[in-house]
Amino acid sequence: MSEADLASLSVEDSQASVGSKPDAEAKKAAKAAEKAAKEAAKAERAAQRGQKAAVMTQPDPEDPLKDKYGDYPMVQSQGQTTRKWTEVEQLEKELADQTVLVRARVHNIRGKGKSAFLVLRQRTATVQAIMFADDTTVSKGMVKYATQIPKESIVDVEGIIKVPEKSIEGCSQKDVELQVTGIRAVSRAAVLPFELVDAARSEEEVKAAAERGEVMPTVGQDLRLDNRFLDLRTPANQAIFKVQSAVCQLFKSTLLAEGFQEIHTPKLIAGASEGGAAVFRLDYMGVPACLAQSPQLYKQMAICADFNRVFEIGPVFRAEFSYTHRHLCEFMGLDLEMAIHEHYFEVLDVIEKLFGAIFDGLATTYAKELSVIASQYPFEIPTFKPLRLTFPEGIAMLKEGGYPDVDPMGDLNTELERALGRMVKEKYGTDFFILHRYPSAVRPFYTMPCSDDPAYSNSYDVFIRGEEIISGAQRVHDPELLTTRAIECGIPLPEIQSYIDSFKYGAPPHGGAGVGLERVVMLYCGLNNIRKTSMFPRDPKRLTP
Amino acid sequence: MSEADLASLSVEDSQASVGSKPDAEAKKAAKAAEKAAKEAAKAERAAQRGQKAAVMTQPDPEDPLKDKYGDYPMVQSQGQTTRKWTEVEQLEKELADQTVLVRARVHNIRGKGKSAFLVLRQRTATVQAIMFADDTTVSKGMVKYATQIPKESIVDVEGIIKVPEKSIEGCSQKDVELQVTGIRAVSRAAVLPFELVDAARSEEEVKAAAERGEVMPTVGQDLRLDNRFLDLRTPANQAIFKVQSAVCQLFKSTLLAEGFQEIHTPKLIAGASEGGAAVFRLDYMGVPACLAQSPQLYKQMAICADFNRVFEIGPVFRAEFSYTHRHLCEFMGLDLEMAIHEHYFEVLDVIEKLFGAIFDGLATTYAKELSVIASQYPFEIPTFKPLRLTFPEGIAMLKEGGYPDVDPMGDLNTELERALGRMVKEKYGTDFFILHRYPSAVRPFYTMPCSDDPAYSNSYDVFIRGEEIISGAQRVHDPELLTTRAIECGIPLPEIQSYIDSFKYGAPPHGGAGVGLERVVMLYCGLNNIRKTSMFPRDPKRLTP
Incomplete structure (x- = not known):
């Protein structure tokens, strides 16, 4: 048996043995995941065929805020600065109004006119980061740049810690959010074989949805294991x-x-x-x-x-x-x-x-x-x-x-x-x-x-x-x-x-x-x-x- | 190549590669060690042919001190007592005149008329233990029993800690010796493929002897490695x-x-x-x-x-x-x-x-x-x-x-x-x-x-x-x-x-x-x-x- 055979055998058989879901549902989920993976691969091939230019990776040279965003050159030990990065789990109310620099993954991102909402993830910690194009600290180009960064990319985000009126339920850091003043991609992600939010979804949420008659996307065990370096990020x-x-x-x-x-x-x-x-x-x-x-x-x-x-x-x-x-x-x-x-x-x-x-x-x-x-x-x-x-x-x-x-x-x-x-x-x-x-x-x-x-x-x-x-x-x-x-x-x-x-x-x-x-x-x-x-x-x- | 072939090949070639000794000397040492191993095997076979009875393993039933020596039954979790064993490295002057119980190996043993001198070894620590047949705390039978215990056997020795007039140079515990009041074998050793004292000899001692024209026995690397569970005891x-x-x-x-x-x-x-x-x-x-x-x-x-x-x-x-x-x-x-x-x-x-x-x-x-x-x-x-x-x-x-x-x-x-x-x-x-x-x-x-x-x-x-x-x-x-x-x-x-x-x-x-x-x-x-x-x-x- 070849390795590929071994892997595909594994994909087909695994859900049944895990035993936490009925067979039919498990197969459905596995199929959906496979389809997603295929579409992802297709999209990526399309991207490689020259549609890359459509994605904004560098700032508009005319933008007065052009120094605040755009992809870094590849980190290659060019030199050492005195910059300090703060851990996401350390972002607490006590740091309110301070400017911090965070290196994290783009867990989720949502653009809406002149504004963007990001969730940044660092291991088990997540924090909301917000951008409003006001042309003094954030430009429209900056928002556009940010919203085009693929999920799971690694970014350096500079921002001011703010205490929101309502606590942020979807994040581990509920009492603060980051008001972005700068954003730069360190390493961009290709189209993913599955969404991290789906892989990280709680069993209770899936169950509750099922009781309402909805199907929440989940990720099958073998798709996870085939892409273990992604799956391990949940x-x-x-x-x-x-x-x-x-x-x-x-x-x-x-x-x-x-x-x-x-x-x-x-x-x-x-x-x-x-x-x-x-x-x-x-x-x-x-x-x-x-x-x-x-x-x-x-x-x-x-x-x-x-x-x-x-x-x-x-x-x-x-x-x-x-x-x-x-x-x-x-x-x-x-x-x-x-x-x-x-x-x-x-x-x-x-x-x-x-x-x-x-x-x-x-x-x-x-x-x-x-x-x-x-x-x-x-x-x-x-x-x-x-x-x-x-x-x-x-x-x-x-x-x-x-x-x-x-x-x-x-x-x-x-x-x-x-x-x-x-x-x-x-x-x-x-x-x-x-x-x-x-x-x-x-x-x-x-x-x-x-x-x-x-x-x-x-x-x-x-x-x-x-x-x-x-x-x-x-x-x-x-x-x-x-x-x-x-x-x-x-x-x-x-x-x-x-x-x-x-x-x-x-x-x-x-x-x-x-x-x-x-x-x-x-x-x-x-x-x-x-x-x-x-x-x-x-x-x-x-x-x- | 069979495993045995592999091992013998290894014995022949190793000394040359270690490189710390001239070839001829190394070969001589290896030969001597092999000879010793062969003799050991022969002696053991002889012992197995029924000459075992000659070794005293149990006390003379008439001996008033018969409860103080003789082999234990095999330790088989028969029960738990309140006895405490003291580590050899803890035997110091501060414990003088106290009675302690030690479980250690017989590193060396020497009988001389009514007396016996033992060196007990526990990992890196060694202590001298002495016996004199006085018929009140030590009997002649007890000395005879002790001197017949093979080297490397594990023994329980009960004794009183004494501070000798001169410090004991050959042992790690130089300031004390044990005046034996009881000795029992826990596990007896068969005839050894090499002597631990030879395996533990310092390179300087060997060199000094060579300068005097003497040959100190050493143990070749492959004989050591073939019997690694012994060699590791040095x-x-x-x-x-x-x-x-x-x-x-x-x-x-x-x-x-x-x-x-x-x-x-x-x-x-x-x-x-x-x-x-x-x-x-x-x-x-x-x-x-x-x-x-x-x-x-x-x-x-x-x-x-x-x-x-x-x-x-x-x-x-x-x-x-x-x-x-x-x-x-x-x-x-x-x-x-x-x-x-x-x-x-x-x-x-x-x-x-x-x-x-x-x-x-x-x-x-x-x-x-x-x-x-x-x-x-x-x-x-x-x-x-x-x-x-x-x-x-x-x-x-x-x-x-x-x-x-x-x-x-x-x-x-x-x-x-x-x-x-x-x-x-x-x-x-x-x-x-x-x-x-x-x-x-x-x-x-x-x-x-x-x-x-x-x-x-x-x-x-x-x-x-x-x-x-x-x-x-x-x-x-x-x-x-x-x-x-x-x-x-x-x-x-x-x-x-x-x-x-x-x-x-x-x-x-x-x-x-x-x-x-x-x-x-x-x-x-x-x-x-x-x-x-x-x-x-x-x-x-x-x-x-």
Whole structure:
């Protein structure tokens, strides 16, 4: 299959899988978007055929205000001035009557006779900018120039901050507007494959319109992903990736404070990292190699090498043909591994501290970003209380809660996990909990069996809103027991001999866990698809952009 | 070639390339190490053939002190006690006469009649522990048990902190020793492929011995790397990776404070990331794919997507057959990219702040780790002063400094870079400097040409000790100029059309840089080989462990 084929396949199939809209409507939206894209391409070709001259890019040389507008030459490090640019989010009442310079995108623009209304956008912030041709500060030529600047172009706008009588509902900066005194394009946009206002429209607005019998234009997931560098400009996406970066920083800072050290382990390895089948294979200088499905072996080697407590943030590769709302073929693994003195509860203590810090840090420091996300994709901030239930306790809850036939020694499927999540939320009031002591049969061979009953293991999963985000365990650190367990699980010893050997020279008892960054953000924000929390997602149908 | 072949090839060739020893001596050392490894394996096989019973693992049941020694059962989360373990580095005079519990490795052990001397090691810290059989706190059985514990085993030692009359020169904790009252093995080590004391020996000690005509055993690089989980236990290696983690944290914290945001971009991509040849290719669900040689395109797309200032810490893959002291096939890229208002000096300001913070942070907060590294691999802390020289200025210095024939429009080779580094150090007193305004001909097509002379470009390299650690530039953000430059450089347009397209919808002027983490640590610490600063290095001859 060619890349183009792959992309088109992706466009057709995606909406159905997203599952937030009925099929027919989704297809309609996708069609509309495709049509818009085609028209845009056509318009652009027309523009390239010489109709460019029609667009005003430089001022009328006779205009006395000609120094106040017109395209800049391309910024090429010609020199440095002392000009200061103000951030849009800093435009507040306190700056009233001051002149500021802003570099932002033209989010929206509307000309009306001698006046023009612009909305300028800078990441999650928007502000209204107004122009009236009065021939003293603004000329007619200037208004004409401004209204011909395409949406999404980057402009430098000089203006005076004014406090309008009524607050401006459509903008993040509601208490001020900019009275434009100068405007210059820094970088012009071509005709867009979709409108940013459509991509940024809230789900509630679309729903309300539908109830009135209207169809609000929306942008389908694959058109968004095909033009991800545009799609990412919506305020909700800007906020989602601020939150993603924040989760990373909270993960690191909490673990560093707990005595962990950051490590980096190779992603190019010989053989399959966990003996699994879903690996990407490649040729390494004539030697067969594959991409790491997890840093499992290497973080354990780091523990055997006395690093004591380590974490790694790195890509994880899974060649699984799972086209679901929560699987990616490449995702960011947040991994930790630590020596323990006595008990895997030492790891659970760290995990609870970690997620306490993440939940807390997001709710307090990133409240603004969370509300920006919620304004497009409504959700409630999840609750956090440390809670540990044993697997048998979880089974008992499920049996009592309407699942009498649940297998007490089997793994939980997605439905059971979600049901348990709901029951836990109801009974304990937390969206976060740990389930531990899983049956040995459903965990990998290197999981340490319980000392009192080898049918169970020193293992755990962690849930947010009833979906698994972490899997972990105390590992077998004894090479003899590891060999026995491998044989019991039918794993060919030669393939894992070097893994076993790394425990032969004195191995600290240890345990750890692996977290998927995109899943944490998705579940924390109650988003319906993991593609929303991956900057450039990779799934079985998507390898670009 | 099989993996085993690859490994053996690597063993034979490595010493020559490391270059720190004459060939003959290196081969002798490698042979000795191989012999030791073979003997170790033989001894182990003998032990496995039933001679294990000879080793005492449990106390004499008649011994009144039998509760004070003997192997623990395997730590399997049997329960949690209130015991507290003290870190070896915390054992100081202030704790004299207190009883502490320590979990550490047996670094060295020596029995002598009724007494035993142990050196316990925990990461970079070592302490002496002593036992005298007096039949009240220590029995003969206990001494016998202790002296039979293999080196590198992990033990729990209970003891009273004593202040010896003379300070203990061989240990990091010189002012105290432990008077053992209890000892139990947590995890026993098999016979080692090499001795940790040999792997940890300082270069100066080896040199001094050689001058006396003695040969001190050392461990060859490939034997180390083949058993990296052992080799990493040496204090110098423990310190090197503390420093590596610190560079990461300083990189992040400085950039976060400058308004940067962390991003994660895909490593699985369609086509070659920079149009280069040295890519690892693979099959992605039936579609041809390759591993990212750099996050260049994606970090630029993040800028086009309004993230303004971004950084990424992630693996970079280069399928180059470069077996040198400074090339790896997989390394950690520290990448940054930022929108600029006017000039690429805005990027250089950030780079200087960044390296100011890294140099400062290491020299102050990590002084202990640096001295541990220096005690095995002697080096001087590098000096830092912000210094920017233009490429023509650098050429002029080289011409005056003994290289009259240097090509004023060509790239600098390693020899010239090092020479310039020496001249700069002498003239300006700094081990760090920036060379900017490189000839356009030696930079990639997407580099922004200088506005005053397109033969030069808005580009820069950064040097530590005369070796390049950063390459960067202002990028062309104008799709038309980018197209022109690509054609001029002979790059087939269809291959890069999607790259060019991402600048079509309004692109902020921007620039950035890429840093190799392992190189920064290597050059800061004056180490002679990049394999010393990669936890599990990947080079053309090494894919394991």
